Amino acid sequence: MPPDRTAALSLRGMAKNFGSIVAVDAVDLDIPQGQICGLTGPNGSGKSTLFDCCTGLQKATAGRVFAGGTEVTGWEMHRIVREARVIRSFQKAVVLRAMTVEDNLVLAGQMVAFPGFLATFAIGRANRSGVRQLRERAGDVLDLVGLAHMRHADAGKISFGQQKLLQFATMLMADPRVILLDEPMAGVNPVLIERMIANINRANRDHGITFVVVEHNLDAMKALCHRLVVLSRGRIIADDTPDIVVRQPDVVEAYLAG
């Protein structure tokens, strides 16, 4: 099957082995533009590894990745972010703890405001005007995600849930086309989960950003996603609207077995 070049993200035959262990087993997946696609499955089913292989953090054993019609297979992580505008979050390392909330956002926006390598060595007025614009945008984004009051706090000192919101905000600073979220709601209290869902929906609606969300919280997934894909042992075992998927017997079994 040829890749879908109109899709925001198109995977063909993605596979990743760790020695004799097959983490991802020949996955084909197309995520259309503007979709919010959930990706779930038991622990060790290959969700995070799939993200790693799509974003260049790990080299896939086999398979190809296309983003908006461009093949990005084998690209380094920073290049996939810069040129294909596919950005991801992490489960654990969420924010740069030693920097302020605002500086985290400025850092993430730098690739937009100072696109060339040499441009990042800008001093004087070029530096100040670029950074001033980024601070203004950071203010807007913080208002949007509801962290405006934390602007000058050290990112390491705000709560874990707030760090996850901040991480979401940093990704918006980078003007992405596709956002891959790795467990954005794990360890986050219900109020902030509500806010996270609202933020994802708004970014999707207002900026047309495509989302792939790895998450175990099935209630949140039902509320959020247009589509739910279930992985088990590195393979896709279900792919439909969330309401239908959660009633599939093999999905229920995979979860119980997992």
Add this chain to the structure above:
Amino acid sequence: MGTDRGLRAAGFAGMLAFLLAAPGFLGEYQVHALIVSLTFLLPALGLNLILGYAGMLSFAQMAFFGIGAYVSALMAMRWGTPFWLNLCAASLVAGIVAVPLGFPALRLRRYSFVMCTLGFAVIAQTLAKNWVSLTRGDLGLSNVPRPVLGLWSSGLEIRSVTQYYYLALALGVIAVLAFLALVSSPAGRYMIAIREDETLAASLGAPTWRYRMAAFVLSAMFAGCGGSFYVHYYTVISPTIFDPYYGNTLLVIVLGGGVGTLGGVVAGSFIFVALSEVLRVAPDIRMIAYGLLLIVVVFGCPEGLLPLLMRRLRTWRRADAT
């Protein structure tokens, strides 16, 4: 935060005023000690860049310092080139040499990187000792011309200690300003991000390898400048410059002053060089006392002197406010 910045500006202004006036009330020997401090400041800034900002401990700093010194000395002795040209060439050659070294070294992380840079320092010394036709081996190069401030061969020749001092101070100020511009640029912010979490930095679009290379090359360029001034001041250079003692002094300045801070490294250059000089009153126990004092510093303020001072100041201010 704003008051911290004001405090920092005031600290630097006060220090600069003191340094500008220093030859007026200090003896020649003390001024010489200040020159030594300023000479160490340049490679220390380089080490601070690569260790404090990009998060990599490099023992190659003194190798680049030595390369800068030899390049400067050879140019001045063979071709009679002016000081400014020697300085630029020393910095440039050190930076250029760093590129091919960076290719293998920057593939490594943490301890492997440290070991690799240690290897460079050893190789540099061996080359300086054995490439006799160029370096005269262990004899070293002597009678290196004094710096001449002028477009080519004519101009003001720097002779007196005071003149040397002001030249060193000018270089130090320029280096500090360059360092400040660098670390407050977007590239500096990327370097901090890479130090804190390389994967996260890459996920935000930072080409991490390029910035680590940039930090390595720029740190070598700072060191090369220092070496150039050094050789024109002492007018001799030999392979002993690659001895671990000098490299260790740099580490003490950066770690003891406050790694990742500018003020800490500037203060560290003066404090630790001065300390070493003051202890000359008791030559028998000088190095033992120096070592003991370092241990005290490490226990008293593991992050370095400046971060400790800043925290104290903040606590006092908070106490005043309540």
